[in-house]
Amino acid sequence: MAGPINWLSQIASVTKFGLLGIPQRRGSVAAAVIGIAGVVTVLVGVLSIAAGFLRTMAASGSPDSVLVLRSGADSEMVSGLSRESTRIIADAPGVARSPEGALASAELFVIINLPKRSTGTDVNVPLRGVEPPALKVRDRLKIVDGRMFERGKNEVIVGVGAAREIAGLEVGRTMQVGRHGWPVVGIFSVGGGNAESEIWTDAAILQAAYNRGDSFQSVYAKLSSPAAFDAFKDALTTDPRLNVKVVRQTDYYADQSTTVTKLITTLGYLVAFLMAVGAVFGALNTMYSSVSARTREIATLRALGFGSGAVVVSVILESVALALIGGAAGAGLAYVVFNGFHAATMNWQSFSQVTFAFAVTPQLLVQGVVWATLIGLIGGLLPAIRAARQPIAAALREL
Numbered sequence: 217m218a219g220p221i222n223w224l225s226q227i228a229s230v231t232k233f234g235l236l237g238i239p240q241r242r243g244s245v246a247a248a249v250i251g252i253a254g255v256v257t258v259l260v261g262v263l264s265i266a267a268g269f270l271r272t273m274a275a276s277g278s279p280d281s282v283l284v285l286r287s288g289a290d291s292e293m294v295s296g297l298s299r300e301s302t303r304i305i306a307d308a309p310g311v312a313r314s315p316e317g318a319l320a321s322a323e324l325f326v327i328i329n330l331p332k333r334s335t336g337t338d339v340n341v342p343l344r345g346v347e348p349p350a351l352k353v354r355d356r357l358k359i360v361d362g363r364m365f366e367r368g369k370n371e372v373i374v375g376v377g378a379a380r381e382i383a384g385l386e387v388g389r390t391m392q393v394g395r396h397g398w399p400v401v402g403i404f405s406v407g408g409g410n411a412e413s414e415i416w417t418d419a420a421i422l423q424a425a426y427n428r429g430d431s432f433q434s435v436y437a438k439l440s441s442p443a444a445f446d447a448f449k450d451a452l453t454t455d456p457r458l459n460v461k462v463v464r465q466t467d468y469y470a471d472q473s474t475t476v477t478k479l480i481t482t483l484g485y486l487v488a489f490l491m492a493v494g495a496v497f498g499a500l501n502t503m504y505s506s507v508s509a510r511t512r513e514i515a516t517l518r519a520l521g522f523g524s525g526a527v528v529v530s531v532i533l534e535s536v537a538l539a540l541i542g543g544a545a546g547a548g549l550a551y552v553v554f555n556g557f558h559a560a561t562m563n564w565q566s567f568s569q570v571t572f573a574f575a576v577t578p579q580l581l582v583q584g585v586v587w588a589t590l591i592g593l594i595g596g597l598l599p600a601i602r603a604a605r606q607p608i609a610a611a612l613r614e615l
Contacts, residue, residue: 248502249542251495252591255488256546256584261554262484263583264574266477269561272572273473276409277465279442280312281353284435284452287459291472292325292433299430301458308451310444311437314352320437321350324422328393328415332560333383339560339569341382342414343372343393345422353438354406362387362402367418370425373402375412377571381560391415396425410469413560413571436465472563492591499535499595528600535596536589543588547581 277283284305289295297305302322305311312319324345329338348367351357365371374385384391391398398417406412423429439448449462555576563570 244502245538248495248498248595249538249545251491251498252539252542252588253546253549255491255495255591256543256588257550257553258491259484259488259587260547260550260576260580260584261574262487263481263580264550264554264576265559265561266480266484267577267580268559268572268575269476269480269570270473271575272408272410272412272570273469274466275407276411276469277467279464279466280439280444281465282437282439282445282448282462283465283468284437284460284462285433287461289461292323293327295433297322297432297435297460299432301460302432302435304455304457305435305437305452305460308448310439310448310451312440314349317349318437319349319352320435321347321353322419322432322435323347323350324419324426324428324431325433326422326426330385330391330393331383333381336383339382341378341569343422344411344414344416345419346416347419350416350436353436354409354411355438356407356409357404357411358406359402359404362400365401365417368421369418370396370398370421371401372398372415372417373404374400374416375414375571376403376405377412377558377560378415378569379403380558381413381569381571385415408573410472410563410570413569476561476563488587492587495591496595499539499591500598502535502538502595531600532593532596535599536592539588539592539595540585543585546588547584550584551576551581 284297285292285295286297299322302320306318306320306322326343326345327340328343330341331337332339351364359373360376362373365373372391374382379385385400387400387403389400391400398415404412404416419432423431437448439445445462445464452458452460452462554574557574558571559574560569560571
């Protein structure tokens with residue numbers, strides 16, 4: 217045990233001398249730490265966009281909620297269902313029921329243009345026509361301001377995300393779309409789900425306004441239990457009167473998020489990698505400066521019997537320690553700046569705006585610190601090898 221203990225004590229001693237010398241190298245050290253912190257901040261910040269978007273989509277469904285579309289449709293925009301089809305769907309086995317009837321809402325989905333609050337430019341906003349069961353199908357829906365719209369009237373309620381991002385959607389205002397005026401009577405939330413980016417009204421009124429006859433695009437339904445999904449799906453897909461596809465809402469919204477999250481994640485890693493290359497060079501410069509400033513000190517320790525392995529490990533540990541400081545600072549800054557920041561992006565499946573909040577998750581913070589550690593390891597390796605290979609006699613003669 218004497219050998220390993222002695223080797224560890226050598227590492228501790230060399231590392232201690234290196235860390236004590238940081239104040240004399242504070243310029244290069246600060247540059248390296250700030251560079252690594254910048255990499256972590258950007259990486260975590262960009263990936264938090266994807267994480268927030270995914271969280272919004274995940275909150276849009278539950279295991280016992282299903283969506284029925286026309287067969288072959290990958291979104292509500294290209295789906296279509298007749299009134300008769302929606303009635304057959306509502307009567308299918310597995311659908312949860314209340315005293316008022318089946319918990320199935322036949323819905324209409326149109327895209328309208330409204331000005332964004334921050335820029336004044338028009339963006340695509342979903343306007344959804346729903347039936348009364350919609351409030352129980354989305355059981356997390358709450359009116360947070362105003363009231364629910366009345367059936368048979370041109371009234372709308374607005375999701376909290378849409379109200380935050382779009383101008384003129386406050387309670388009491390009238391939303392003007394083409395020749396139609398739609399009084400805003402309420403603001404609603406659904407626990408952070410995608411519906412908070414939408415505007416809702418009575419399906420029958422929306423059908424009349426857009427000349428859709430008695431047609432719909434989807435049916436949202438709540439099942440008696442998640443286990444009832446297969447029986448419900450089989451009953452609909454084998455019914456010769458129907459031509460539909462049945463998906464869990466969780467799966468549907470997960471698929472809707474794929475394009476955006478892949479794009480954001482790829483961009484985040486690309487930018488972080490390019491910045492990381494610069495940070496590695498900064499760490500290399502810092503550690504080479506450290507080795508250069510400590511040439512005689514390291515040579516003296518080697519002459520006293522300190523092994524070259526202890527020198528290598530100690531220089532790498534110093535580099536990693538500085539990197540961890542930068543990583544922790546970058547992760548903390550990313551959390552303060554980005555977590556909960558509200559934004560909006562395009563859902564490429566429906567070509568409409570989706571509002572969401574950035575989410576700096578513990579996994580992203582850990583990932584940022586891991587990146588910082590790798591930068592420290594790479595940046596400290598070559599200087600560590602150089603320190604260990606210095607000829608002792610020549611190094612001792614240096615002034």
